[in-house]
Amino acid sequence: MSRLPTSIGAALDRLVDASPVERIVISIASLLFAVAVGAVLVLVSGFVTECDDPFVLLPGVGYGCYNPLEVYWTMLEGAFGSSSGLGRTLQETTLLLFTGLSVAVAFRAGLFNIGTQGQMVLGALATALVVLELGQLVPQNVVGMVIVIPVGIAAGALAGGIWGMIPGLMKAYADAHEVITTIMLNFIATGVALYLVQNHVGDLTSDSVLTETIPSVARFPTSISDSRFSMYALIGALLVAVGISLLYTRTILGYELRTSGIQETAAEYSGVNAKRNIVTSMTLSGALGGVAGAIYVMMVQYRWQSGIPALGFDGIAVSILAGNNPIGVIPASLLFGGLKSGSVAIDLSLGVPNELVDVLRGLIILFIAMPEFFRMLGKWSGFGSDPVGASGGEEA
Amino acid sequence: MNVDDESSNRTRTGNLAVHLDGITKRFPGVIANDDVDFEVESGTIHALIGENGAGKTTLMNVLYGLYEPTEGSVWIHGERREFDGPRDAMEAGIGMIHQHFMLVDTMTVAENVVLGDEPTKWGGLATDRKKAIEETKALAKQYGFDLDPTKRIQDISVGEQQRVEILKTLYRGSDILILDEPTAVLTPQEVDGLFGILEELIAEGKTIIFITHKLSEALHAADDISVLRDGELVDTVSAENASREDLARMMVGRDVLLEVDKPDVERGNPILEVEEVTVEDERGVTVVDGVDFSVHEGEVIGIAGVDGNGQSELVETITGLQTPSDGSITFDGTEITDVSRADRIGMGMAYIAEDRQKRSLVMEYELRRNGILGCQRLPEFSNGWRIDWESAEDxxxxxxxxxxxxxxxxxxxxxxxxxxxxQKFIVGREFERDPSLVIASQPTRGVDIGSIEFIHDRLLDLRADGKGVLLVSSKLEEVRRLSDRIAVMYDGDIVGIVDPADVTEEELGLLMAGERPTGMDVDSARVRRRESA
Structure with missing residues (x-):
């Protein structure tokens, strides 16, 4: 530990010991700092490109094309300033909530589910197929909706859950590490879905790989004009976040799931079937990924279509940013959702290249995630106030 | 406190290899070392004793450059040194052998010895393995170590691994060696071997400091003994002039009863009956072979035996972590052979597991969460699905x-x-929830003398309350002192159940080695079988 210069060590100590309030302050400061660095970057890039309508002229340097303030303002306005923008933001937020929670549930239980993407892809397909069938059998009104939408969600959860259970079984009974198996299962999920849709269950008349459009009884009722966003989905997501938080802090099941994932031998000691619990955790995580897919089909795309966005992988970043805390996933997905939605607006209105917007987004996420990342790292390598030292450090 | 008076009585060189002058080390809210003056004479073995948390390891970490002292200075061979990390300390000739070895299991002895300082060839592009082996061999020979440099760490015994650690520091040219609780992981034979090695090192002019909380070891192996208590140096005495009682008093700060007073308790009904229990391991090898015994209320049954003779498997079978291939287990009148571990806990079975860091604690959990480990489904702490954290915290x-x-x-x-x-936390958690049977496996392993006394007293309290206790320990003294009957295990079988009052340590030793002491009537079909064969 003392190989590091003492100033860095001391900084890590302080970071690890930071109180929740301090951590929020650190996050906000990081956000501001990221915005400042991004502004410089935008400004500088503006001088190395050409445009018809430069906003500033620096003698001896040239014309600057991009105004950072305008970029940020457009981003903010794009994310929250219009009903369609707000709808897009909340839509992203809802989906990220489910994928983020999917990753966080596994993380809390000491498991690293990289497979949320695959679980979402298959969950989405299952939902699309089930509601396409069921939609024809029910009355085309609210009653039909109340039947079809929950069944659609259940279908997504079931498919995602099964896809999550597979790596769980492999981990528990064959010692196969879940990081490897879930990554591989992502590829398999996409391959299987594409094959099925293209050759068997999809709209075989279309050139694209997609299913028929789902009937209106299977679509979430929209809450904001010019947008497919539904308040019901968001509220559902928030309730799930609270539920999962309670699961791990208050219930025996959560305690046992977590113990099984973190330390299997101790879980057995406490009278728990640790292997079965590992499978349960992965299944639960997969089911949430599947629900994300269900919402994607019933609220966003209205069909299964190839090229599903990488919401599952974004979920990993959301979960890490939230410190894997289910409640923390809420603001983290709002930030991600807002950034994603806001950057679409820049694309459309300012002519600032897509890549630069991605860089800005990356910077903000990086800066906010870094302190938390270093905190985890510092904690892991033994920084922070040292109770071992406090007890004399015997046998430590 | 006056160290100089003590050392002037001795006829030695008087050269100080190590002088820690007024060391104070503060951690947030705690003073781990408080103005400690610690002197070690060159060419001697110096024992540093004290209870858990007395500040022994902290002091040695200061000497080894892991901690920077808040106050005070470090003098090595009369020269003031300031260490900015263990690398500096190593350069000053200080080597530390930690309790948990820092070896690469898949590499050979020689590779481990030279690791970080490898002899190279081809202008530094490759490790010169041949030279590494030769140098390790030469070094081992010089100090009389019996080691094969080409063997992998994972294939050698714990005692040999410790010798590799010692060689590692010698290879780096250390002449002051710090050993942190070196005997904690060793068998009694290996302990003797270690002390032989220490003598050898002293003969070669090295200086040795070892941390321990076993008084007999300090008295046996050391020239001088320093006692720490609550971060302060109580005294440094020469081993010749010290007694166990003196040292114990200095460590604990009061008189310690080294003998346990065991009141008579009326033996009640059998609480645990083990009949013909046979356990096979994963490869189908029989590790517990038809074991029979019972524990009664108000009775401590001790299981003695050399580690690895089936005790662990027997205990795990009784507690429900392993399934017997044959036989039956009855707990409080109910047959539990096929009852789950959770239900056994619910019936009042407490269990202190041998490997506390693997079994009895979740290392990442706070004490709050560890406090209900195993009891999470008991009605005191939950209503069936929700945890009552308030009562858990109480x-x-x-x-x-x-x-x-x-x-x-x-x-x-x-x-x-x-x-x-x-360990104190685990013992507390398991004892305080009013069990009817306690299975305590190595309950005082790695625990200091004051806490041992405390844990022993609690075990006897449980016995006095009419609970049954099954005690498994590799400390013969402990088993003899606490048990009403001792069952000796050898090669998966109980070779004899004896009354501790009627048996000498030698006789127990013979039983543990699978022999029948002359004139002793041993109730074991196995021994009889072997004798008639």
Whole structure:
């Protein structure tokens, strides 16, 4: 530990010991700092490109094309300033909530589910197929909706859950590490879905790989004009976040799931079937990924279509940013959702290249995630106030 | 406190290899070392003793450059040194052998010895393995170590691994060796071997400091003994002039009863009956072979035996972590052979597992969460699905308080506690929930003398309350002192059940080696079978 210069060590100590309030302050400061660095970057890039309508002229340097303030303002306005923008933001937020929670549930239980993407892809397909069938059998009104939408969600959860259970079984009974198996299962999920849709269950008349459009009884009722966003989905997501938080802090099941994932031998000691619990955790995580897919089909795309966005992988970043805390996933997905939605607006209105917007987004996420990342790292390598030292450090 | 008076009585060189002058080390809220003057004469073996949390390891970490002292200075061979890390300390000739070895299991002895300082060839592009082996061999020969440099670490015994650690520091040219609880992981034979090696090293002019909380070891192996208590140096005495009682008093700060007073308790009904239990391991090898015994209420049954003779498997079978291939187990009148571990806990079976860091604690959990490990489904702490954290926290506070767990902080994570404090916490958790049967496997392993006394007293309290206790320990003394009957295990079988009052240590030793002491009537079909064959 003392190989590091003492100033860095001391900084890590302080970071690890930071109180929740301090951590929020650190996050906000990081956000501001990221915005400042991004502004410089935008400004500088503006001088190395050409445009018809430069906003500033620096003698001896040239014309600057991009105004950072305008970029940020457009981003903010794009994310929250219009009903369609707000709808897009909340839509992203809802989906990220489910994928983020999917990753966080596994993380809390000491498991690293990289497979949320695959679980979402298959969950989405299952939902699309089930509601396409069921939609024809029910009355085309609210009653039909109340039947079809929950069944659609259940279908997504079931498919995602099964896809999550597979790596769980492999981990528990064959010692196969879940990081490897879930990554591989992502590829398999996409391959299987594409094959099925293209050759068997999809709209075989279309050139694209997609299913028929789902009937209106299977679509979430929209809450904001010019947008497919539904308040019901968001509220559902928030309730799930609270539920999962309670699961791990208050219930025996959560305690046992977590113990099984973190330390299997101790879980057995406490009278728990640790292997079965590992499978349960992965299944639960997969089911949430599947629900994300269900919402994607019933609220966003209205069909299964190839090229599903990488919401599952974004979920990993959301979960890490939230410190894997289910409640923390809420603001983290709002930030991600807002950034994603806001950057679409820049694309459309300012002519600032897509890549630069991605860089800005990356910077903000990086800066906010870094302190938390270093905190985890510092904690892991033994920084922070040292109770071992406090007890004399015997046998430590 | 006056160290100079003591050392002037001796006829030695008087050269100080190590002088820690007024060392104070503060951690937030705690003083781990308080103005400690610690002197080690060159060419001697110096024992540093004290209870868990007395500040022994902290002091040695200061000497080894891991901690920077808050106040005070470090003098090596009369020269003032300031270490900015262990690398500096190593350069000054100080080597430390930690309790948990830092070896690469898949590499050979020689590779481990030279690791970080490898002889190279091809202008530094490759490790010169041949030279590494030769140098390791030469070094081992010089100090009389019996080691094969080409063997892999994973294939050699713990005692040999420790010798590799010692060679590693010698290879780096250390002449002051610090050993942190070197005997904690060794068998009695290996302990003797280690002390032989220490003598050898002294003969070669090295200086040795070893940390221990076993008084007999300090008296046996050391020239001088320094005692730390609550971060302060109580005294440094020469081993010749010290007695166990003196040292114990200095360590604990009061008189310690080294003998346990065991009142007579009326033996009640059998609480645990083990009949013909046979256990096979994963490869189908029989590790417990038709074991029979019973534990009664108000009785301590001790299981003695050399480690690895089936005790662990027997205990795990009784507690429900392994399934017997044959035989039956009855607990409080109910047959539990096929009953789950959770139900056995619910019926009042408490279990202190041998490997506390693997089994009895979740190292990443705070004490609060560890406090209900195993009891999470008991009605005191839950209504079937929801955990009652309020009563759980009350319980943990009680355990911490009653069993003097340090630091007394329910939100401290288990890995941050010292081994002794971890053990006190586990013992407290298991004892305080009023079990009817306690299975205690190595309950005082790695625990200091004051806490051992405490744990022994609690075990006997349980016995006096009419509970059954099954005690498994590799410390013969402990088993003899606490048990009403001793069952000796050898090669998966109980080769004899004896009354500790009627048996000498030698006789027990013979039984543990699978022999029948002359004139002793041993109730074991196995021994008889072998004798008639």
């Amino acid at each position: 319980y943990v506070d009680d355990v911490i308080d009653e069993y003097d767990v340090r630091p007394p902080d329910p939100s401290a994570e288990a890995h941050s506690l010292s081994g002794g404090n971890q």
